[in-house]
Amino acid sequence: MSARYTIAVDAMGGDFGPRVTLSAAQRFLAHHPQVHLILCGALSSLQAQLTSCPESLLSRLQLIDAPDVIAMHAKPSHAVRHGQNSSMYHALQQVQLGNAQACVSAGNTGALMALGRTLLHTLPGIDRPAILSAIPTLTGHSYLLDLGANVDSSPEQLLQFALMGAATARSLDKWPEPRIALLNIGREEVKGNEQVRCAARLFKQQAGLNYIGFIEGDDVFTGQADVIVCDGFTGNIALKSNEGLARLIAGKLRRSFQRNLYRRFLGWLARPVLQELQRQIDPGQRNGASFVGLRGIVIKSHGGAGKRHFECALRQALVEIENNLPARIAEQMTQSTSEEAAKTALRLSSGA
Amino acid sequence: MSARYTIAVDAMGGDFGPRVTLSAAQRFLAHHPQVHLILCGALSSLQAQLTSCPESLLSRLQLIDAPDVIAMHAKPSHAVRHGQNSSMYHALQQVQLGNAQACVSAGNTGALMALGRTLLHTLPGIDRPAILSAIPTLTGHSYLLDLGANVDSSPEQLLQFALMGAATARSLDKWPEPRIALLNIGREEVKGNEQVRCAARLFKQQAGLNYIGFIEGDDVFTGQADVIVCDGFTGNIALKSNEGLARLIAGKLRRSFQRNLYRRFLGWLARPVLQELQRQIDPGQRNGASFVGLRGIVIKSHGGAGKRHFECALRQALVEIENNLPARIAEQMTQSTSEEAAKTALRLSSGA
Numbered sequence: 001m002s003a004r005y006t007i008a009v010d011a012m013g014g015d016f017g018p019r020v021t022l023s024a025a026q027r028f029l030a031h032h033p034q035v036h037l038i039l040c041g042a043l044s045s046l047q048a049q050l051t052s053c054p055e056s057l058l059s060r061l062q063l064i065d066a067p068d069v070i071a072m073h074a075k076p077s078h079a080v081r082h083g084q085n086s087s088m089y090h091a092l093q094q095v096q097l098g099n100a101q102a103c104v105s106a107g108n109t110g111a112l113m114a115l116g117r118t119l120l121h122t123l124p125g126i127d128r129p130a131i132l133s134a135i136p137t138l139t140g141h142s143y144l145l146d147l148g149a150n151v152d153s154s155p156e157q158l159l160q161f162a163l164m165g166a167a168t169a170r171s172l173d174k175w176p177e178p179r180i181a182l183l184n185i186g187r188e189e190v191k192g193n194e195q196v197r198c199a200a201r202l203f204k205q206q207a208g209l210n211y212i213g214f215i216e217g218d219d220v221f222t223g224q225a226d227v228i229v230c231d232g233f234t235g236n237i238a239l240k241s242n243e244g245l246a247r248l249i250a251g252k253l254r255r256s257f258q259r260n261l262y263r264r265f266l267g268w269l270a271r272p273v274l275q276e277l278q279r280q281i282d283p284g285q286r287n288g289a290s291f292v293g294l295r296g297i298v299i300k301s302h303g304g305a306g307k308r309h310f311e312c313a314l315r316q317a318l319v320e321i322e323n324n325l326p327a328r329i330a331e332q333m334t335q336s337t338s339e340e341a342a343k344t345a346l347r348l349s350s351g352a
Numbered sequence: 353m354s355a356r357y358t359i360a361v362d363a364m365g366g367d368f369g370p371r372v373t374l375s376a377a378q379r380f381l382a383h384h385p386q387v388h389l390i391l392c393g394a395l396s397s398l399q400a401q402l403t404s405c406p407e408s409l410l411s412r413l414q415l416i417d418a419p420d421v422i423a424m425h426a427k428p429s430h431a432v433r434h435g436q437n438s439s440m441y442h443a444l445q446q447v448q449l450g451n452a453q454a455c456v457s458a459g460n461t462g463a464l465m466a467l468g469r470t471l472l473h474t475l476p477g478i479d480r481p482a483i484l485s486a487i488p489t490l491t492g493h494s495y496l497l498d499l500g501a502n503v504d505s506s507p508e509q510l511l512q513f514a515l516m517g518a519a520t521a522r523s524l525d526k527w528p529e530p531r532i533a534l535l536n537i538g539r540e541e542v543k544g545n546e547q548v549r550c551a552a553r554l555f556k557q558q559a560g561l562n563y564i565g566f567i568e569g570d571d572v573f574t575g576q577a578d579v580i581v582c583d584g585f586t587g588n589i590a591l592k593s594n595e596g597l598a599r600l601i602a603g604k605l606r607r608s609f610q611r612n613l614y615r616r617f618l619g620w621l622a623r624p625v626l627q628e629l630q631r632q633i634d635p636g637q638r639n640g641a642s643f644v645g646l647r648g649i650v651i652k653s654h655g656g657a658g659k660r661h662f663e664c665a666l667r668q669a670l671v672e673i674e675n676n677l678p679a680r681i682a683e684q685m686t687q688s689t690s691e692e693a694a695k696t697a698l699r700l701s702s703g704a
Contacts, residue, residue, distance in 0.1 A: 136600065138600060148537050185503065185589060193504055217595070234586055237535060237582070244574065248489070248573040270622050
């Protein structure tokens with residue numbers, strides 16, 4: 001008998017609310033018979049979307065009435081003070097209470113992070129959670145973090161991000177010694193600002209961390225590193241500008257294939273190739289960024305995600321549950337601390 | 353009679369040296385009869401590359417013997433101390449001496465900036481030069497700066513970048529009121545770090561600056577802003593990661609069109625479309641980043657540029673000469689200062 005997993009869904013979050021989240025939820029349940037979902041949202045809206053839901057799926061659905069929606073541009077502090085009746089709050093609370101092992105939301109990122117920290121707290125050894133996502137590379141994928149949970153990060157916090165990234169890659173991909181790199185504007189040790197150079201020194205000293213050095217922006221997609229660490233300001237701008245560029249290219253390609261009748265025919269013939277490309281590079285295909293460092297699994301879907309993409313975020317939650325990612329990160333943090341303590345003890349006993 | 357323009361070329365710079373720079377130089381001369389070039393480099397290498405150069409072009413070529421090459425990874429400070437015999441130094445010196453109106457190099461970026469500042473100095477009102485480049489958008493192009501001349505920038509320096517970007521857009525594109533945006537991790541005023549929020553306040557107060565607010569990474573390519581300002585760390589990483597993504601997409605597309613015989617045939621049919629796309633998004637097509645804020649025109653070509661791309665950098669130099677960009681930037685800085693002074697006087701006289 002396979003284990004039973006429960007995911008709490010902020011059904012009201014995102015640009016399309018229940019129309020997308022509930023369609024995705026039903027498709028997801030149909031594909032994953034071991035999963036139960038707790039849908040949090042305005043009961044009437046949820047029920048309206050579930051009228052045609054088959055009985056077999058309904059039995060694995062639980063509804064929680066949470067009438068409020070946190071606006072996409074609400075301040076995080078406002079969400080913490082006034083969000084107690086919101087769908088997002090209730091979904092996170094289900095994880096806090098142990099009723100669910102993960103929460104998925106397409107709502108306001110800042111609010112989700114603030115409420116996540118308030119309700120779930122950070123793991124021991126973690127100052128601040130980070131947002132982590134898989135990005136496509138020539139050979140498969142890598143992980144990039146932080147993608148915007150923090151606007152400023154100290155070198156010590158960047159080291160925590162590296163350890164969390166390493167634990168994620170080991171846990172989800174079974175990569176035994178993930179290669180960790182720091183994102184910088186040059187490869188040489190002298191390059192970059194004080195923050196990143198100081199972080200590099202910490203990374204090098206950290207026992208058990210397979211640190212391979214600085215990499216530049218153009219190497220993010222070559223697969224040279226398994227985990228790429230940067231501060232949230234840089235990571236957010238890099239990721240979003242990449243999404244913008246991918247859209248620009250898709251738009252230009254589409255326009256080019258529509259120029260005339262012959263081109264349209266060509267575009268029709270080439271459709272499988274273009275769809276394959278779309279699947280490989282579409283950021284939505286890897287929809288579902290992880291808030292790592294919390295005592296629970298929180299997955300953030302793109303606000304504009306469609307049902308297929310929101311389903312990806314649910315799948316990401318399931319993978320993290322199956323691998324018990326927060327526990328793996330906690331182990332990594334404990335181990336690093338004790339390795340550091342052992343190293344210090346060794347230094348002291350050898351009189352160095 | 354059209355004016356005579358002279359461009360000094362660091363013929364040894366870049367991954368391929370004279371093989372690329374001199375082929376590009378000859379093609380460029382053939383297309384631009386009003387241009388003379390001063391080629392700086394090891395005389396023997398230059399002469400070897402020019403054996404088949406037509407007499408008609410040779411008359412518009414001058415060679416300067418500069419046997420040393422600044423290594424691609426040399427420290428900028430080392431270049432300043434020991435670079436006096438380098439091709440890069442001599443090319444910049446030609447601008448300093450007034451023999452050329454612009455210098456083009458594919459060499460070490462940090463060294464070019466350091467030598468550029470030492471030999472040419474910054475314009476009045478400019479603390480530090482910035483690297484500016486055009487980037488493709490849905491509707492045409494925008495300008496992005498700083499792309500890595502500085503690792504840290506104060507809000508005041510970001511404002512100088514904005515003014516230089518505005519002058520560039522007005523001068524080169526004849527856009528009367530270029531829309532200026534600050535790159536940030538959110539659009540709302542409260543978003544981002546202290547540096548960017550403080551810069552936003554300065555931008556708003558600056559008379560004559562058409563500041564439209566924050567934009568996020570995914571809007572870089574939508575053409576919402578004509579000039580996008582960011583610090584050099586963020587800009588460099590965003591730009592390079594975009595180049596990496598463009599290469600990833602091109603690679604995946606190529607691979608996909610080579611899967612089998614039918615796909616190859618399809619790829620052959622679709623070649624014009626793919627070449628068109630390549631032309632539109634290839635960073636090399638816009639090769640030639642401008643070092644703005646110096647008392648002279650300095651254009652940095654990609655180190656790995658081929659001859660067609662190095663020719664783009666030469667063209668960029670010519671466009672900036674024709675529009676006398678440094679003078680336009682100097683005017684903008686003077687005007688902004690006097691407008692600020694007038695505003696202050698008005699505030700004082702009204703007792704505010």
